[in-house]
Structure formats: structure tokens, C-alpha cells
Amino acid sequence: MHKRGLTATFLLAGLLLAGCGAGNESQSDSGSAGAPAVGEANKAADQAGGGAAPEQAAPNQGKDATAQAPDLRVDQRSIIYTGSITLRVDDVTSAAAQVTGIAAASGGFIGGDERHSGDGSSTANITLRVPADKFTSAVDQIAKLGTEEARGIDTEDVTEQVVDLDARISVQKARVDSGKRLLAEAKSLEDLVMLEREVATRESDLAALEGKKRRLSDLTSLSTITVVLLDPAAAAVEPKEEPPGFLAGLAGGWKALMASLGVLLTVLGALLPWIIAIGLPAWAIMHLLRRYRRRNTPALVTPAAETPSSNP
Numbered sequence: 520m521h522k523r524g525l526t527a528t529f530l531l532a533g534l535l536l537a538g539c540g541a542g543n544e545s546q547s548d549s550g551s552a553g554a555p556a557v558g559e560a561n562k563a564a565d566q567a568g569g570g571a572a573p574e575q576a577a578p579n580q581g582k583d584a585t586a587q588a589p590d591l592r593v594d595q596r597s598i599i600y601t602g603s604i605t606l607r608v609d610d611v612t613s614a615a616a617q618v619t620g621i622a623a624a625s626g627g628f629i630g631g632d633e634r635h636s637g638d639g640s641s642t643a644n645i646t647l648r649v650p651a652d653k654f655t656s657a658v659d660q661i662a663k664l665g666t667e668e669a670r671g672i673d674t675e676d677v678t679e680q681v682v683d684l685d686a687r688i689s690v691q692k693a694r695v696d697s698g699k700r701l702l703a704e705a706k707s708l709e710d711l712v713m714l715e716r717e718v719a720t721r722e723s724d725l726a727a728l729e730g731k732k733r734r735l736s737d738l739t740s741l742s743t744i745t746v747v748l749l750d751p752a753a754a755a756v757e758p759k760e761e762p763p764g765f766l767a768g769l770a771g772g773w774k775a776l777m778a779s780l781g782v783l784l785t786v787l788g789a790l791l792p793w794i795i796a797i798g799l800p801a802w803a804i805m806h807l808l809r810r811y812r813r814r815n816t817p818a819l820v821t822p823a824a825e826t827p828s829s830n831p
């Protein structure tokens with residue numbers, strides 16, 4: 520019994536010493552420049568969670584991670600909808616007006632309108648921005664305006680990006696607020712300049728995060744629909760896929776060769792007038808100088824080689 524009492528006493532003393540050490544470390548950390556930001560972030564998290572956080576944590580103990588994850592339904596997720604549809608219509612102008620009316624009735628607007636007419640045919644390429652909840656109905660209404668030739672719908676789930684941006688923005692706001700408080704308490708010029716630079720950097724980072732959040736909010740709240748209208752005489756434009764492998768390489772090399780020859784011929788065409796204007800007179804002058812030198816230069820006479828005399 521005596522030994523058990525000593526062991527309990529030693530354990531209690533160790534726990535007290537560990538608690539004192541943790542308290543000293545927390546007090547020393549709170550005096551640093553980065554501690555206010557952490558404190559503000561924790562305070563904001565406590566305020567957001569409220570007093571019910573400890574109570575909610577107790578029932579969740581013992582459950583697995585999947586049970587603790589939030590159950591986001593489809594209508595709660597952030598999804599970007601993008602669609603395209605190609606229609607063959609009798610009158611492109613009339614169909615384009617109807618497409619514009621569908622966008623306005625859905626609470627959207629025209630993001631782009633490009634039309635071409637000529638050679639007895641006309642086409643229109645219209646970009647619509649409509650609310651995400653009206654995306655499907657708008658596409659179905661547009662499909663009834665003519666004969667549908669092609670349709671493509673793409674979705675992108677950006678819920679995780681939105682949640683991550685919200686958390687980073689919240690933390691960054693806390694850092695900006697703590698930096699401003701420290702700036703107000705600056706007592707020296709050096710500290711003032713350093714804190715102003717730090718606050719400006721934090722505000723710039725916060726503005727960048729908020730810009731990304733606005734961009735995602737725009738893409739998720741307003742869907743994009745590209746409508747291509749063709750009259751009966753217009754030819755459908757389809758992308759041509761190049762054959763892979765050796766044929767693709769041969770076609771690419773031939774195109775590069777023709778492009779290089781075109782550049783070379785262009786350079787020669789630009790230099791040809793200068794060659795004619797300067798090169799021909801220069802060649803004529805050099806030719807005359809050579810003839811003049813030949814006439815005025817005395818001919819060099821070489822003595823004939825003596826023939827050996829024959830002995831009698």
C-alpha cells in the first residue's frame with residue numbers, strides 16, 4: 520500500500536509539472552506576433568460553432584468518419600453546368616429572336632451573338648447565361664425550335680473548392696484583422712513600416728481568394744449554353760480528326776515544309792527589287808573596271824625556252 524501511494528504521488532506531480540509547462544508555452548506563444556491571428560481564428564471558429572459544439576461532439580464520439588461527414592444533397596452542391604446544342608432551322612433570324620426570348624424568360628442574358636450570312640446560307644452562334652436551376656428547361660425549349668443535330672452537356676462539381684475557399688477566406692480575414700490591431704499598437708517607425716507591409720500582403724491574398732470565390736459563384740449560379748443555328752443550306756462544321764501515327768507526322772512535316780518555303784519565297788520577293796536596283800549596276804561597274812584593267816596592263820612576255828644544241 521505504501522508503494523502504491525508513492526506511485527500515485529509521483530504520477531500526480533508529473534501531471535502538474537506537464538500542465539505548468541504547457542501553460543508557460545501557451546503564454547510565451549501568445550506574446551509573439553503570429554499569436555493574435557491564431558487567437559482570432561480560434562475565436563471566430565468558437566463564435567461560429569456556438570456553445571453547442573461540445574454538446575454535439577459528445578454524441579458523435581464512437582462514430583466512424585463517414586457518419587461525421589456532412590451529407591450534402593444535390594441541391595446543396597456547387598455544380599457548374601455547360602451545354603451546347605446545334606439546330607437546323609428554317610429561318611435563322613427568327614430562331615435567334617426566339618432563343619433570346621427564352622434566355623430573358625429564364626432570367627438570363629445573352630453573353631455573345633455572332634452571325635454570318637452569305638453564299639445563300641446563314642448561321643448564328645449565340646451564347647446564353649441562364650440560372651442553373653433553369654438550365655435543363657432552357658435547353659429543352661431551345662431544342663424545340665428546329666431539328667436537333669448535336670447536343671453536349673458537361674457538369675463539374677466544385678463543392679470542395681467552394682468549401683476550401685470559404686475556410687481560407689475566413690482565416691485570412693482573421694489574419695487581416697489581427698494585423699490591423701497590431702498596426703494600431705505600433706510604437707516605432709520600423710514596426711509601423713513592417714506591419715503596414717504585412718497587412719498589405721494579407722489584404723492582397725484575401726482579395727485574390729475573394730476573386731476566386733466570386734468567379735466560382737458566377738459559374739455555379741449562371742450556366743452557359745452555346746446555341747448554333749443553321750439554315751437548310753448551311754453546311755454543318757465538324758472538326759476533322761487527323762490520322763494518328765506515321766500519316767499524322769507526314770502531314771505535319773509537309774505543312775511545315777510548305778510554310779518554310781512560303782516564308783523563303785516571301786523573303787526573296789522582298790529582296791528581288793533591291794537586287795535588281797543595286798546588284799545590276801554594281802555588276803556592270805565591276806565588269807567595266809575589269810576590262811579597263813586588262814587594256815592598260817602590259818602583257819607579260821615570257822622568254823622562250825632554249826632548245827639544247829645537238830653535238831656533231
